[in-house]
Amino acid sequence: MPLSSAYKRSILCCAASLLTLWPATLFARTSKDAPSSEVTESEPSGAPNAAGLTFTGFGQVFASYDFTSTEAEDFNAFNLRRAELGLGLRKGEKAGFLVNLEAVRSAGPRSYFGVDNNSLVMRVKHGFGFYAPAIGPGRLTLRGGMIPDVWVETVEQGYDIRAIAPIMAEEGGLYVSSDLGGSIGYALWDGFLEARVGLTNGEGRNQFELNTGKNTTAVVSVRPLRFDLRGEGATLGVHASYRDGSLGTSSRANHRISAALTFAHLRHFGGAEFTQANGFQGQSSLQARGVSAWANSALYPTWLGAYARFSRVQQDITTQGSEITRIQAGLYADLIQPDNAERSIFGFPRLRLYAGYARERFGENAEAITGVDGASDAHIISATLSARGAAAFDATPRAAGSTP
């Protein structure tokens, strides 16, 4: 009897997992055989440990006031677009774990099945262990648990205005930013060339696995240009991705082809992204396409910066007028000095205030009520406070009687 594709995939996953663990096993044996000063257990004294344990706490908040004007009505509200709190423990640069909680509304827009009406509740956004040894000319990174999507994470490295909007791939429902699974990455020559593969359930962080198939997302990044710009490092990256995906109980096709160009600097960011979806919104035959471009720059550091963003998602490339277009622009001020030295998973510490305008335009066949021009269109004026920071402290266990 021929093996089904799900079985083939399961066997492949097992093989990949075994192969993935093989280097780690060897590495562990090497460590045991040849203890070094980096191994805490071999250091009975209270002397400082170069490879000690480090706790990291971090958080991020996007709080906004939004005035929204639609054809039918105007509305204004304070919103909490993001509230995240995380804790990590790492041993040197090589291994550790991270748990990151985020606030979400407990009910959908029209749902009454929420917690205490529609309270904000915390849920796990990320929760994974990692292992990142230097191997050969590069660094291997393994992650397992609730991991960041490898494509979203790649593009966000060159995206500095997350407080204004998610990247198009996430905003347009083309990707979700985290999922259960594992990923493996290998970066050569300090990230000049990087390949990452994620193997995940494919249902996202708000649902358990519904089918036997797994999503495989492969990302290749090249960063051909690295240079100093006014005393700070700048990086130009070119990225491409392919995802073989399935969604839901009946394993609807959910494939993606994506490409992006990113530029990252302490004060200047820019980029463009493209995604073609083969299978969208649970319909295998539906093809969607999204493009986006963005830029932000500190014009007069640190008091005045400007941003602009454009995104366009065509929900059905065979249907004219099925696109959703968003144009956003505004100004911002950093209320504290950016500090590249403290870069963490969230980037450098920040307290930034944005003031901006957004225009959301729905094609006549992208409207929630098709044919009703203007039913979903909106003009939005927002003030957004973005705050984030991280703190790390040495958590190396010390022998009894040692000096704190």
Place this chain on the structure above:
Amino acid sequence: MNRTISLTNTVCVIAIVFSLLACSSVPGCSNADPKPSDDAPIPEGISRELATDDRAGWLRDRTIEDNRDLLERYRPLTEGKFRKMASSPYNYFRGTANIYLRDMTQPGFHDFPTSFGTPEASHVLLVGDPHPENIGSYRSADDKMIIDFNDFDGSTYGAYHLDVRRLALGYYVLGEMNADHMSPEQRAAMVRAVVQGYVDEIARQKAGQKTSFVYERGLGERQAGVILGDLIRRAERDGDIREELDEYAPLADDKQSRVMFYGIFEESDVEGVIRDQLFKPTDEEVARVEQWMRAYPKTLVDRGAFSEDAFVIKGISRRLGAGVSSYPVQRYYVLTDGESDSLEDDLLIELKEILDPPPLEGLPAFKVREFGSNGERVVRAQRALQHTETNDPLLGWSASGDASPLSVRVRHRTKYQKGVDVARISEELAEGEITPEDVIELATQSGILLAASHARTETLQGKPAIEVIDAALASDTAGFVDETVSFVESYGPSMFDDFDRFRAMVSLYGTTLGYRFDRPME
């Protein structure tokens, strides 16, 4: 000492990356869109292509998504719901209001834009799921008989034409099921009559003239038309003798008290489906119902119309088998004391768990969550959309606690409230007791009723709905009728294809549709 890893391991890791990449690009290696084997069972008369196409997969996933909470909470009953949906096109139609609304609001399989919509007319208070069987009779507080819509579980704010299309679609299904007794012209005329009735009544309401569906006792039988007249006649007959009490809380042998009936009241003709069965509630259920009943009286329109003792509980039963969409949910009959110690004025009250309304994704609705619970949403919608707030003086709601999302709609379980029954219409058509013209008359009345319901409400923004609907129709009522009829002629047959797909998926994947449960069955 520095640790190093051999070059062999490095090569191995890179090989994994590239092997996964390579595998992803091989079509046969992809997870997506698996096809059932060729010998998988598909009901006779349904093509394998239809049963396994993209729409079938989408339909299966959406049906699971729409029923996931029910599958997790009430698995056997939800399987019964799917069996019931697979038993007839009309039951399938009743169980898939959310599928219809997804088709109306999402890109992909269907594209039916309207030329008669405006942003303002996209926020009208909808009945949510108007169809022939959601029309029924009431006896008002001032002893008049009223015809009105009677199910507002899916009520929310949205575009008015979604209600009109849904109602017309219901008559299409009714017509197709009675194709042996109604000609194609009569079936088409019936669908058109719904929409014509709607636009005509909107015009009348705009001019200050309203069609009345309120009847003096004894006159409704003659004044309400053949089918609705018969409905009123039977409602008066059975309501007057308090038949509901005799059926569900009969007198005990000593005639000094009433006892709740537990057992099969009516057998089902569909295997694995309950039609009308009553169970003794568990202690936990009794405690929950008592809590609901304590909070409920304060939600009545006229609390003063009932004494403190009127709601003293004398008995509780759990009812199974009612409805299609709501087939699995908690539904209880509660016998209360009524206004006196006499057994004759005891009240039979129904408590029914209410689920979420359809999401209507993408439509801005800033203030749409204006209610505290689904129970409150449905009751307030019912009061706004019905002829009077007191069509049912016992209408109210209750939630089981401040932090609980579970809520119930409470209503009088009386035989004065009877609903139009499509199976009865089919039977009477077959036996010649009613004519196709009588059904067309009912279709016209249904359109009028819907228009009257819409017209008496305000939009989410507080504007009179009659004004915004009239403006959206822009005096081209004939155009709106043609557009809606065209929609039904196109979507109706595809809904019958969906019915076949659904029957095939029940056969292929079982009555859970192959849903992978989060936890084992208890």
